[in-house]
Amino acid sequence: MAVMTFDRENQPADPVPEAKGRRRSTPVPGRLLIAALVAILGILVFLPTVFVFVAAVADNARDPISTFTLDGIRDSYGNWAIWRVLGETMAMSFACGIIATAIGAALAWAIARTDIPFKRLFELVVIAPLFLSPFIGALAFLELGAPKTGLLNQLAQAANLPAWVSIDVMTFHWLVIILALHYVPYGYLLVSGSLQNMDASLEEASQINGRGTLQTALRVTLPAVKHAMLSSVIFVTISATGMFSVPALLGAKMDFRPLAVTVYRATSGYPSNHALAAALGTMLVLLSIVGLWLYQRGMRQSSKFVTVTGKSRARKQIELGPWKHVLVVGLVAYALFTTILPYAALLLRSLSVSTNLEDIELTTAVFSDVFAKPELKTALMNTVVVSAATALLAVFVGTLTSYTTERMRFRGSGLLNAVAMSPLAVPGIVFATGVFAMYLGTPLYGTLAIMVVAYVASYLPHATRVTGNGFAQLDSSLEEASRMCGATRSQAIRTVLLPLMKPSISAALIMVFLFTVREINTAILLYTPDTMLLSILSFNYASQASLPAAAVVGLIETALMIIWIALAMIILRPGNLYKRG
Amino acid sequence: MxxxxxxxxxxxxxxxxxxxxxxxxxxxxxxxxxxxxxxxxxxxxxxxxxxxxxxxxxxxxxxxxxxxxxxxxxxxxxxxxxxxxxxxxxxxxxxINMVFQSYAVWPHMTTLENVMYGLKAKKMDGRLARQKAGDMLDLVGLEAFADRYATDLSGGQQQRVALARALATEPSxxxxxxxLSNLDAQLRARMRDEIRQIQKSTxxxxxxxxxxxxxxxxxxxxxxxxxxxxxxxxxxxxxxxxRPANGFVATFVGDANVLDGTVTGVEQDLFTVSLPTLGDGTVLEVALAAGAPRPSHGQQISVAFRPEWVDVIDDDPTRPLGRNQIRTTLLTSEFLGSRFERRYRAGNVDLRVQTVSGPTSPPASIGTEQMLSLSPDHLTWFPAEQTKPGEEDDSEAGDPILTTAGTPA
Missing domain, CATH: 3.40.50.300 (P-loop containing nucleotide triphosphate hydrolases)
Incomplete structure (x- = not known):
């Protein structure tokens, strides 16, 4: 799947002589392109990140450059309470990483190696949360498992089950579980990619040498996917550390405020403390950098298990026998619990005024209420505009970046790539503090444009990596052949490269659009009533405790995402990726 | 069989x-x-x-x-x-045990651990297993590499590890x-010999x-x-x-000329066969080995001979043909150092012929008429096959010369 193609293990490095030849002869238009790209990336990505650090020591948020204070630093790095929060945040996100990876790896193994039926359907079920908003997911779980009023709790009470059966999703461990369920697709995709690349005979050799299914899985398969799992743990941990919306919702009751929520509190409280927010942000950035470094190391190690013979034979699937039924029931239950039940609960909630199961009365009152509000229309329009603009711009810049780094290798192309990937290390809410500091006082502030600017930077890594993998899979001889036939470079790009890149570009477009529609972490610091978005509207309703309205907006948002996927599939027809021969 | x-x-x-x-x-x-x-x-x-x-x-x-x-x-x-x-x-x-085409040497284990794997699965005592695995590495000449990781080894060495691992459990x-398909030609020849030696010794x-x-x-x-x-x-x-049993074996195992003909006479230790495709009235004598199956008179058979079984007679084209000799024209000649690989036209079929020439005899030029001598001892036969539809097309696309049997080119 597109999102998790951050691994670069399948990309053979271009032979050095070629790279040298290219470097010497980069023509003038090429240099102009590179210069423009450096400028774009500098303004889009590098400066806001710098401004996070500048704002951390700025006394006046409106004038971050020329004022100076160490109050923010003192209140963050010098505050034991903050270190405690940091510890709790790490505990939460690391637990998420472990759980999401464990579940994802187990599912990947079951789907890739055993003879369970309906594999494609189950794979879809497992990946589904990737296309859904984590916040709306949390909202849905709240409908299911809020103390007392949650649907499951009411059902349990009606069935006279003992009190300990009831669940309370507004607790730390449920917060971790719900967040982890959102991240399971990441673990699944990383491990399943690794399982599929693995040489089948490694496992067969173990069987022939006398080891059974379980022993083979533990002694050969597990070591082979170990690095992918490690990478998944790190990636999910980084991502969960920057997660603001879900902990803000589910942690409200127990007063659990992970670092991202504390950043938000610092800016939204009165008086707002932007220096503190930025200083806290720098802590998150530094943490993420360490994590990303570990992630890169992990990915580099994982290539030794890859198939050496080009011969891919249908491997014999493990026959589960009676366990097959158990597994199928388990997977259905998983689908039910992670996606179907929560969204059903959300739907039910949006169609009724009362939370009480006994006097539920289906009504469209909430819907018409929400639709009547002018802010919904604004939010819907804004969301469509912002996500479409972001998707187009991010993929455009991402494609340029990956083209220059993959195809026009030159001194510093690695650095360019690193800059484009760096927003991965900067959680959305932290990046927003940088954008905020940079643009506060400029006419751009308070417009949709500033959101697009922030979003494009945030999702540039995804767009760059997906299109970069696309370029890496296309042998450069395809373009060279076009040049040999007399086409100019731009003709070669237009007639050969772009048509072949269509699947990757489409995948990147869909992905960035979906991520932008559901984005809260970045927008929460940048929106104004005029630039309201669906995701923010839903979040605001939820924090004002009007859950039915939040549910309605959440459903509209989900519908928008589904419509967009369908549209993109029809218009772009991504099709299969052209594989290197 | x-x-x-x-x-x-x-x-x-x-x-x-x-x-x-x-x-x-x-x-x-x-x-x-x-x-x-x-x-x-x-x-x-x-x-x-x-x-x-x-x-x-x-x-x-x-x-x-x-x-x-x-x-x-x-x-x-x-x-x-x-x-x-x-x-x-x-x-x-x-x-049983198996040596895989891709070696399937586990990259997360050392050479010794790879070889010990099956022994540990058999619950062999750790010290004994180590000893036994060491012996196996000795056998394949990798004792010095016991503690190396498999990915640090060359292809040939990984192949040896796979071999040692397969033999270690003493499977039936x-x-x-x-x-050997992933090794280069030289190494392949050496490993061929080595595998055979080890198989015999164990x-x-x-x-x-x-x-x-x-x-x-x-x-x-x-x-x-x-x-x-x-x-x-x-x-x-x-x-x-x-003594290939049919045309497929004759042409897949080595090169062969396969010609269709009819048995015209059977004697004690040879039989005669008419091969009209080699030219009108061509009749060859084929020797019969003692105890080998004998064809019957009038039977449709295929006669096969290897390119290196043919003798080329550089001679006067007007001279009458002797026993088992045919008149041909040289079509192509490829010089491979140790030998010539040639194609001759005889009747309406092409024949593959291998010849060696010493330093005193310069090669014949293309188009030269030469006589080929096919000794009765250097001809083998098998019953003609009813060619299945489709099969013939396959093989013909592959190599027209090898399957000239009965089909005028």
Whole structure:
């Protein structure tokens, strides 16, 4: 799947002589392109990140450059309470990483190696949360498992089950579980990619040498996917550390405020403390950098298990026998619990005024209420505009970046790539503090444009990596052949490269659009009533405790995402990726 | 074919065969890869399945390994039924081992750990297992690399690790799936010899799969030639090359000229056959080995001979033809140093001929008329085949010269 193609293990490095030849002869238009790209990336990505650090020591948020204070630093790095929060945040996100990876790896193994039926359907079920908003997911779980009023709790009470059966999703461990369920697709995709690349005979050799299914899985398969799992743990941990919306919702009751929520509190409280927010942000950035470094190391190690013979034979699937039924029931239950039940609960909630199961009365009152509000229309329009603009711009810049780094290798192309990937290390809410500091006082502030600017930077890594993998899979001889036939470079790009890149570009477009529609972490610091978005509207309703309205907006948002996927599939027809021969 | 003894019941621990396959059928989806295959491997025997890709040889091997589930038939290993009649023993309980084409050396273990793996699975005492694995590494000449990780080894060395690992568990049968195909030509020749030596010194039974005829001929006690999921011929390398059972074997194992003809007379130790495609009225004498099957008068047969069995007579083209001599024109001649590979036109067929020439005789030029002499001892025969529709097309597309049998070019 597109999102998790951050691994670069399948990309053979271009032979050095070629790279040298290219470097010497980069023509003038090429240099102009590179210069423009450096400028774009500098303004889009590098400066806001710098401004996070500048704002951390700025006394006046409106004038971050020329004022100076160490109050923010003192209140963050010098505050034991903050270190405690940091510890709790790490505990939460690391637990998420472990759980999401464990579940994802187990599912990947079951789907890739055993003879369970309906594999494609189950794979879809497992990946589904990737296309859904984590916040709306949390909202849905709240409908299911809020103390007392949650649907499951009411059902349990009606069935006279003992009190300990009831669940309370507004607790730390449920917060971790719900967040982890959102991240399971990441673990699944990383491990399943690794399982599929693995040489089948490694496992067969173990069987022939006398080891059974379980022993083979533990002694050969597990070591082979170990690095992918490690990478998944790190990636999910980084991502969960920057997660603001879900902990803000589910942690409200127990007063659990992970670092991202504390950043938000610092800016939204009165008086707002932007220096503190930025200083806290720098802590998150530094943490993420360490994590990303570990992630890169992990990915580099994982290539030794890859198939050496080009011969891919249908491997014999493990026959589960009676366990097959158990597994199928388990997977259905998983689908039910992670996606179907929560969204059903959300739907039910949006169609009724009362939370009480006994006097539920289906009504469209909430819907018409929400639709009547002018802010919904604004939010819907804004969301469509912002996500479409972001998707187009991010993929455009991402494609340029990956083209220059993959195809026009030159001194510093690695650095360019690193800059484009760096927003991965900067959680959305932290990046927003940088954008905020940079643009506060400029006419751009308070417009949709500033959101697009922030979003494009945030999702540039995804767009760059997906299109970069696309370029890496296309042998450069395809373009060279076009040049040999007399086409100019731009003709070669237009007639050969772009048509072949269509699947990757489409995948990147869909992905960035979906991520932008559901984005809260970045927008929460940048929106104004005029630039309201669906995701923010839903979040605001939820924090004002009007859950039915939040549910309605959440459903509209989900519908928008589904419509967009369908549209993109029809218009772009991504099709299969052209594989290197 | 040595399958007369296949019926012998072998339930005792001292079985006659290390492997006995009866009526094996295997398919992938709707396509049948192996059709009713019977095969036995005796004690310490090295048997090779030889055939082009897609002939079912690897599928047969994987069925024996338990890595592919056959759709029918029986497989017995050392007298123990591992497949058929409701049993299907998983690969880890079959008392076999395998050398994979991709080596399948585990990259997260050292060389020694790789070799010890199967021993530990057998619950062998750790010290003993280490000792035994060390001995195995000694055997393949890798004792110095015991603590290296497999990924630090060269292809040939990884191949040796795979071999040592397969032999370490002392299985009743070792399967080898094109183990040399990823090595370069020089190394391949050396490993060929080495595997054969080790197999002999450990008296292990081996079922070897390859598409390379020189591997099959040089290493095996017996070779099983397969095509389209069917066994074409089973025999020792010498008789396979010198007495091919049909046109496929003749042309797949080495080069051959195959010509269709009619038997015109049978005598005590030779018979005559008319071969009109070589030119009107051409009749050749073919020697009959003692005890070999004899053709009957008027039978349609194919006569086959190897390119190196032909003698070229550089002579006056007007001279009358002698016994078993034919008039030809030189079409092409390729000089390969040690020999010439030539094509001659005779009648309406092309013949492949290999000749050697010394320093005193300059090569003939293209278009020269030369006589070829085919000694009766250097001709072999098999009954003419009813060519199945479609099959002929396949082979003809592959190499027109090799299948000139009866079809005017």
């Amino acid at each position: 040595n399958q007369k003894n296949a019926q012998a019941p072998a339930k005792a621990s001292q079985a006659d065969f290390d492997l006995e396959i009866k009526g094996l059928v295997a398919s992938y989806g709707s396509s049948v890869a192996v059709n009713e295959l019977n095969l036995t491997i005796g004690r310490s025997e090295f048997v090779t399945l030889l055939g082009p890709s897609g002939c079912g040889k690897t599928t047969t091997l994987r069925c024996v390994a338990g890595l592919h589930t056959p759709s029918g038939g029986d497989i017995e290993l050392a007298g123990r039924r591992v497949f058929g009649g409701g049993t299907n023993v998983p690969p880890n309980k079959r008392d 049968l070792v399967l080898m799936d094109e183990p 008296s292990t039974s081996v079922l070897y799969v390859t598409h390379d005829q020189s591997e099959a001929l040089s290493m095996s006690d017996r070779v099983v030639v397969m095509h389209d999921g069917l066994i074409q011929q089973v025999g020792d390398p010498w008789s396979l090359y010198n």
